[in-house]
Amino acid sequence: MSALAQRFQAVRARSEALCAPLEIEDYCIQAMENASPPKWHLAHVTWFFEAFVLAPFAPGYRVFQKEFAHLFNSYYETAGTFFPRPQRGLLSRPTVKEIYRYRQHVDGALLDLLANPPQQHAADILQRVRLGIEHEIQHQELLLMDTLSNFSANPLLPAYHTPDLPAASSQPPLDWQTFSGGLIEIGHEGAEFAYDNERPRHKVWLNDFRLATRLTSNAEYLAFIEDDGYHRADLWLSDGWHTVQTQHWQAPLYWFKQGSDRMHFDLTGAHPLREDEPVSHLSYYEADAYARWAGKRLPTEAEWEHAAHAQALSGNFLDSGLYVPQPAPQPGLCQLYGELWQWTQSAYLPYPGFRPLPGTLGEYNGKFMCDQMVLRGGCCVTARDHLRASYRNFFRAADRWMFSGLRLAKDI
Amino acid sequence: MSALAQRFQAVRARSEALCAPLEIEDYCIQAMENASPPKWHLAHVTWFFEAFVLAPFAPGYRVFQKEFAHLFNSYYETAGTFFPRPQRGLLSRPTVKEIYRYRQHVDGALLDLLANPPQQHAADILQRVRLGIEHEIQHQELLLMDTLSNFSANPLLPAYHTPDLPAASSQPPLDWQTFSGGLIEIGHEGAEFAYDNERPRHKVWLNDFRLATRLTSNAEYLAFIEDDGYHRADLWLSDGWHTVQTQHWQAPLYWFKQGSDRMHFDLTGAHPLREDEPVSHLSYYEADAYARWAGKRLPTEAEWEHAAHAQALSGNFLDSGLYVPQPAPQPGLCQLYGELWQWTQSAYLPYPGFRPLPGTLGEYNGKFMCDQMVLRGGCCVTARDHLRASYRNFFRAADRWMFSGLRLAKDI
Amino acid sequence: MSALAQRFQAVRARSEALCAPLEIEDYCIQAMENASPPKWHLAHVTWFFEAFVLAPFAPGYRVFQKEFAHLFNSYYETAGTFFPRPQRGLLSRPTVKEIYRYRQHVDGALLDLLANPPQQHAADILQRVRLGIEHEIQHQELLLMDTLSNFSANPLLPAYHTPDLPAASSQPPLDWQTFSGGLIEIGHEGAEFAYDNERPRHKVWLNDFRLATRLTSNAEYLAFIEDDGYHRADLWLSDGWHTVQTQHWQAPLYWFKQGSDRMHFDLTGAHPLREDEPVSHLSYYEADAYARWAGKRLPTEAEWEHAAHAQALSGNFLDSGLYVPQPAPQPGLCQLYGELWQWTQSAYLPYPGFRPLPGTLGEYNGKFMCDQMVLRGGCCVTARDHLRASYRNFFRAADRWMFSGLRLAKDI
Amino acid sequence: MSALAQRFQAVRARSEALCAPLEIEDYCIQAMENASPPKWHLAHVTWFFEAFVLAPFAPGYRVFQKEFAHLFNSYYETAGTFFPRPQRGLLSRPTVKEIYRYRQHVDGALLDLLANPPQQHAADILQRVRLGIEHEIQHQELLLMDTLSNFSANPLLPAYHTPDLPAASSQPPLDWQTFSGGLIEIGHEGAEFAYDNERPRHKVWLNDFRLATRLTSNAEYLAFIEDDGYHRADLWLSDGWHTVQTQHWQAPLYWFKQGSDRMHFDLTGAHPLREDEPVSHLSYYEADAYARWAGKRLPTEAEWEHAAHAQALSGNFLDSGLYVPQPAPQPGLCQLYGELWQWTQSAYLPYPGFRPLPGTLGEYNGKFMCDQMVLRGGCCVTARDHLRASYRNFFRAADRWMFSGLRLAKDI
Structure with a gap:
């Protein structure tokens, strides 16, 4: 497997690993307009690969569900309409389980494509997959930022995780x-x-x-x-x-x-x-x-x-x-x-x-x-x-x- | 078991039966300020029994979780503070599972109380349980109204259920x-x-x-x-x-x-x-x-x-x-x-x-x-x-x- | 002159007398959406006579300025468009002086009409003039309410007038x-x-x-x-x-x-x-x-x-x-x-x-x-x-x- | 008279000349939050000289009216409070006439000061008067911008002036x-x-x-x-x-x-x-x-x-x-x-x-x-x-x- 495909798999897996501490309920909420629900992030980054790599370049690719283009486009005006950002937290469907199935569908098709890219589009495919990977990493950061924002709106103040932090040692003065x-x-x-x-x-x-x-x-x-x-x-x-x-x-x-x-x-x-x-x-x-x-x-x-x-x-x-x-x-x-x-x-x-x-x-x-x-x-x-x-x-x-x-x- | 206790159980069970078609995700959302997430309804009606019956009248009653008073009070100013209504859809915790545990806890305590009500409060208890039951029925209606509102905000237009409707027959003219x-x-x-x-x-x-x-x-x-x-x-x-x-x-x-x-x-x-x-x-x-x-x-x-x-x-x-x-x-x-x-x-x-x-x-x-x-x-x-x-x-x-x-x- | 014409004149004169303490600047402002500038009141009540009495019933009546119908219609949807209420304070023109000329123009025409009403509309004319007079009295009250509101928004707290108030005497207890x-x-x-x-x-x-x-x-x-x-x-x-x-x-x-x-x-x-x-x-x-x-x-x-x-x-x-x-x-x-x-x-x-x-x-x-x-x-x-x-x-x-x-x- | 005093007088006179085409009513209105009524501009630039030159440096200077500091400070947080900008159009008082008297009062005091500046503050005075002059020129531009905005909100579309514009001649192509x-x-x-x-x-x-x-x-x-x-x-x-x-x-x-x-x-x-x-x-x-x-x-x-x-x-x-x-x-x-x-x-x-x-x-x-x-x-x-x-x-x-x-x- 190519280094790019390996990196693709590793980054895709990390997105899901970052969600491991979440309850199903945590995937759905959006405490501020600027943030998005975790499940939306998982679906959006997947749509990015589907819309910009698979749909144009993968021969015979079957779109997972056509309504997802509207639901999971973020802000690409020239790629079609998109569901209003402030309302992303109102979508109970597709469920988290369906979004994971969407991810699997796209992952399989993308790894197939990487294994066997059509010659005339190979350069575009590599460039866009590379961009899609960086894009997903950006959304991993957003997913954690947004989860912190979501949890902060809850008077129960849930912890996302409880790692062992390094022991405090005194910090050098500012120079x-x-x-x-x-x-x-x-x-x-x-x-x-x-x-x-x-x-x-x-x-x-x-x-x-x-x-x-x-x-x-x-x-x-x-x-x-x-x-x-x-x-x-x-x-x-x-x-x-x-x-x-x-x-x-x-x-x-x-x-x-x-x-x-x-x-x-x-x-x-x-x-x-x-x-x-x-x-x-x-x-x-x-x-x-x-x-x-x-x-x-x-x-x-x-x-x-x-x-x-x-x-x-x-x-x-x-x-x-x-x-x-x-x-x-x-x-x-x-x-x-x-x-x-x-x-x-x-x-x-x-x-x-x-x-x-x-x-x-x-x-x-x-x-x-x-x-x-x-x-x-x-x-x-x-x-x-x-x-x-x-x-x-x-x-x-x-x-x-x-x-x-x-x-x-x-x-x- | 008394008729009231039976009615209590039947109404409590119906609330849960009405949620059977819902996915976990559907319990959490609130598509308009006036509506509430289904899980909030389930918890609020339970808090109503806890706050107005169990807490004042059940000897030795242990409150399930003290923060719930703030989270699930709807609008009773004289009963304490309450979480802002428009933000009820931002609470991923307590989870649906925890809310069902809350219901069990309260149901058990309430049935115990009804089986053996302290003499001097018996009249108050019966009156308030009766009110609490009617209150829960009102929220069953709200739960369905709100679910319809929630689903209508989703471009996928999910169906709550698909019953066999009576065959259409022509309606008499308005007289x-x-x-x-x-x-x-x-x-x-x-x-x-x-x-x-x-x-x-x-x-x-x-x-x-x-x-x-x-x-x-x-x-x-x-x-x-x-x-x-x-x-x-x-x-x-x-x-x-x-x-x-x-x-x-x-x-x-x-x-x-x-x-x-x-x-x-x-x-x-x-x-x-x-x-x-x-x-x-x-x-x-x-x-x-x-x-x-x-x-x-x-x-x-x-x-x-x-x-x-x-x-x-x-x-x-x-x-x-x-x-x-x-x-x-x-x-x-x-x-x-x-x-x-x-x-x-x-x-x-x-x-x-x-x-x-x-x-x-x-x-x-x-x-x-x-x-x-x-x-x-x-x-x-x-x-x-x-x-x-x-x-x-x-x-x-x-x-x-x-x-x-x-x-x-x-x-x- | 008929009693109605006399009452018309008296009420019209009182509107202007109530404005005597106002500076030109005071006629123009609108400190809250619900209120209107004094000069708008003076013009609106005049338009009321023009639109509902003179235009339909006075033979050969010349509308003073056709744009006034839009500017001084308050809320009569079926009488045409109207300038948005919250913006009435943004109209420096027509000037106060022009509005007084508008009043004179309408007063003259209305008194002529009352002196010599076309037979077939006489009943309608009398009824509407009576309504227009009561309408103007309502706006006299609004003009004072609104002036109080306007002046209250000014840190200088100007007085509209300074009458000699009756000496305070102790009030009987509430019975x-x-x-x-x-x-x-x-x-x-x-x-x-x-x-x-x-x-x-x-x-x-x-x-x-x-x-x-x-x-x-x-x-x-x-x-x-x-x-x-x-x-x-x-x-x-x-x-x-x-x-x-x-x-x-x-x-x-x-x-x-x-x-x-x-x-x-x-x-x-x-x-x-x-x-x-x-x-x-x-x-x-x-x-x-x-x-x-x-x-x-x-x-x-x-x-x-x-x-x-x-x-x-x-x-x-x-x-x-x-x-x-x-x-x-x-x-x-x-x-x-x-x-x-x-x-x-x-x-x-x-x-x-x-x-x-x-x-x-x-x-x-x-x-x-x-x-x-x-x-x-x-x-x-x-x-x-x-x-x-x-x-x-x-x-x-x-x-x-x-x-x-x-x-x-x-x-x- | 010094060149600075002459420039001061000329600029002050130009502000008033620019207002010559205005009716009293036009001085008072504010059609958008970002704009200000013309009379506010006339008073604010005057307050600028009063607050930053006369009050600190003119021996024995008598402030014209102490409430003006609040009314005509624009945004200088460290100079005291100020009346909210969006409400400047709600102030019918002071009248236009009073604002012109305010201008005369300040002009007289400022010319006196320039004629005979206290030695130890002469440099500060000159610098601030120079700044005040440029400041007033900026507000002359604002006054015309704001008047255009004000007039544009009026369906009557009044003209500020009707100069003879140069005859149109064909413009060179863009190069x-x-x-x-x-x-x-x-x-x-x-x-x-x-x-x-x-x-x-x-x-x-x-x-x-x-x-x-x-x-x-x-x-x-x-x-x-x-x-x-x-x-x-x-x-x-x-x-x-x-x-x-x-x-x-x-x-x-x-x-x-x-x-x-x-x-x-x-x-x-x-x-x-x-x-x-x-x-x-x-x-x-x-x-x-x-x-x-x-x-x-x-x-x-x-x-x-x-x-x-x-x-x-x-x-x-x-x-x-x-x-x-x-x-x-x-x-x-x-x-x-x-x-x-x-x-x-x-x-x-x-x-x-x-x-x-x-x-x-x-x-x-x-x-x-x-x-x-x-x-x-x-x-x-x-x-x-x-x-x-x-x-x-x-x-x-x-x-x-x-x-x-x-x-x-x-x-x-």
Whole structure:
């Protein structure tokens, strides 16, 4: 079996393994419009292979159920209609069992196709299967984010799992590393897989800058809260202040109080806030306000990529099975990858000369290039081999349900 | 075993039997704010017995899980907090299995209590168990209404069940029966069970009036549609016209078109509109507009009760197992009970001298006496022994997800 | 000149006199959707005469400006389109000056027509002019209600006028008057003007009942507030409690606090709350909650009318020029008319045998007979000769910007 | 009198001259939340001088009316509370006449202060007066934008003025001019006035690029509409497509149809669409979709500034008194300044090393650096001496009520 087919099987299996702790009921719910029910994720990633690989390229492929195209298309306007996103949690049918049968059906057909691809489409098939695999990994992260969101809406606060977390050891103090700027290059180049939005590689001028050696911790963020951070308009962007007021934000998402104790809810359930853990589930507004309060700023995506390029791609990823960010392991620059996505002060915009993928798959990334901010680095629910220094994640400035944190930067 | 205990067991068992056609996934969803997930109904009616019978009166009763009071209280402000109604579909836990265990726990304790009630509370216990049983029957109706609503939100249009319906036979033409008015009485009197809102029996003056012998049919309502009924402002109440415009109503709920065919969705799935079936899932606005178009009016609740009092309590109820309204079986006054709730032109208000039940149970009916209209008669998903001539149901003028229909009236 | 023409002139002049204290700017604003800018009222009542009298019946009448039909039609669906109500405050043109010219144009034509009505339409003309006059008086009341609402949205809290109010004298204690029920009649009968919704006169059965001799005062209502009335769910209708929570009501509309002082804003500006003044600007929810707290109830409209029929139509009306309700002048039943509209517990529904006016004018009253409650008696900004014992006013249960108060009732 | 005092007087006088065509009523209205009533603009710019110059620096200055701080503060959180923006149109008081008195009061005090500034604050005073003048010029543009918006909400479609427009002459075809990139600099440098957001001057790498020689015209944009541009999802950003669908956009703001004729509403009233006029009142979404349809893109702000730096600051500004954009006067690069603000594909973000003004005035620009796009060049209602090549304007991607147009760019 080809390496690609093996990777396909491994990733498909991991999606299902990530659902092992779920009850049937947990697969169905959608606690916020931006999230989706786990069973929808399982079906959507399957439809992706069906619609973009099997239907066009597998001779004689039989579509599993034609209504699924409408139910499990996410947002591809040029691929047909789609069921409204905010209502995904209203679909009790197809059942979870039927969706697993759908997965089997598509897996079989796809492995057959990979074993014996029609010559004239072989290149397209490989490229799209590769994309479909990365796409499914993205949805594995979403599935865990969304499960956390779903569980947080339940007063019973269920735990997704209860792993043995590494014993707490005291974290090194936050320090600064200096980087030389100049006319550098960022973006992806070469034949290896990368999303269209990471290309083309291009020149950027950077002033010299400094980055914090590690992510900001819960303890550090708590100092901001206790200094009235959520009540001082001068620290916030105008939109951020409006959001704080109208949403009554007092702390990051998933923090709560039990009496006077600060508690935190994550995939391991509810527990007292861990001081050295990197502060997570921050909006851009909060990351930006914290940086302003600290007299610093957030890095740009070019600064971040310039710094990360020289670093090993190591950290705490989905692969560790913890699904909880960990304190910095040592002094010196660390936590660039894994743990938490890091907000940058860069808007998500096309690189100079950007070309989206042709056809429907051009909708994958390009049409979201407005009113979103870039995050970099991956997190504790991202698979390690999904990441690169040039990887660009993006969310709305007010979003907080993803595993987002912050690293400070400053001018020299 | 006492008759009450037997009735308790039978009603509890019927709730579970009504869920037999459901998949686990179907128990969890809530397609509209006014509805609730089936599993919530199963738990709420159980909490009702726990909170109002077992907790106060069963010596040594152990509450099954203390958080359930918050999760499964519906709207009893004086009984504690309650989880927000629009979010009931976000609770994957407790699972369906746990809710069935909850039911067993409460059933056991309640039967023990009924077998051996503490002397000084015996009267209260019997009264509240009786109320709890009627309450559970109401939720059996809601469970079916809500399941229909849930399934209708799914493009797959699942059928709840597929019974053999009676063969269609042609329905008698609509005729009129005359009633003499005068100083009559309505409302419930006597020791038998009735809700507080049906009391006290009181005098009402009625002019002579006529009632249609049967409910209005789909074919008759279709004539209103085809006469542009949904596009003529002069036929509608102001609020109704506003609703038609903003909700883009073109037909009763659950009607749809397949090409040029008129289709109907009900608990048996989707099928071509049946002409002789009474028109169902109407709002008050639609019932009122139809009556105006027809040059008639809706009956008052006093007229309806006056007419119904003399009639046998017969018709097509939950007991028939069809869950679909049936055409009029014969000429002459019929369909007063069963088939469909019948909109009256009476607002849901307290009868002269009305006294709500004491304490928390006073919230059962009285606090809703504003901006609702009365419906009478019961429907095809109401249990026969739940009904009486004095029974008052009530909904908002814009509501349509209950089994509501219309009977015309006119002055003489 | 005929009596009708004289009355027409007097009423038209009073509309303009009521605007004398307004700046041009005050004519234009609309602080809430339900209200309208004063200049819109001036134009709308004029359009009413133009559309329903001059256009159909005045030979050779020249419409002043054809676009006004769209701008100043309020809600007559069958008379053409109308500009959206919530946007009436966005129309700077026509200017106030142009609207006064419009009034002159219509006044001239109407007086000419009244002087010399075409024989075959004389009856229609007289009937519609009479209706148009009553309609304009209603809008005089609305103009003052709306001006109060407009001014209350301005932190400068401007006073509409500053009359010399009667010196405060201590008010008699609240007492009870007993009424015998039986089979009585309510509703208007005879040739004198009354709205269609007051007809036909019809029989109603009443139990014996008691009415409070006067309206509830600010001091009495304050006791309810201080007894935590706005924080006890058991006192409120379900919709009322929801409104209290979501609107953060803590007191009647136009009450506010200055430090710890209770203040009140009315057409005379802001001033300390006057204890003996009848409590005003109450919603139905508040009136109902107060009555429940007091262990009493609100009267039905039939009880009210039965009691009022025997009383002289006297009190403090628009005619006094105060525009502020006054304390009860003496012991014994009083304040039935004038001062404040009195909430009843009756829904606004058609009387048995109700027939709306024919044609477009049938939209005047009938289409609002849903989800509104009846108020009786008139208020300090209603003209005395506009009122009758059978007069039915109606508002939504949550409305508070009209001059509404409450009189208690109880069973015997 | 100093040059600054003369400029102050001239700019203050121009604000009032711009209001000459307004009726009192026109000063008061606010047809959309983003806009403000003209009288609010007149008062707000006056408060700016009072709060930031006179109150801190003018010995013995008497505040005109203390409530104005609350009413006329726009968004300066650190300067105190402010009246909610969406309700500015609800304030009939202070009257227009009082606001003109307020202006006189402040003008007198400010000229006195400029004539004799306290030595130790002279630099601050000059800097802030300069800022206040530029601020007032910005509000002159807003006043005209908002008046157009206000008038467009009125079915009477009033004209603000009716100037003699230059005779139409045929416009040169759109051509392309090539620019060499490299490591260039943008941003403001030096002592002359510029906003904080234009600083510091900094290096940017640019690839070679081409710019269209003129703005896109109505005729060109019409071709996009007629090619179904508003109905093809593939041409739009995701947010843009959502906006098109939910707002039912079919054309730029202020276009409408009269029968089959394309009409346009502007400050001169309604008239048939002028083909050669640059297309105006476009959102970013529309500008971006048009560029994608044309196979081109929008320029970045660095490209635009690089190109503009070499151009004379000429065009059709507020100074011309037309307030309507004009066709391109000649072949070759033109229309960089004046006519219409030009959308760039750059997000409004801080330049590297950006420092906001100290204190409250730091809220002027910096807190809006999120979810806005940059526009460049000025428009026909911007004063010429307000502009610079480095000037950054910014609006939300969905905004259309400003004078916004588009210039195409392309890669080489």
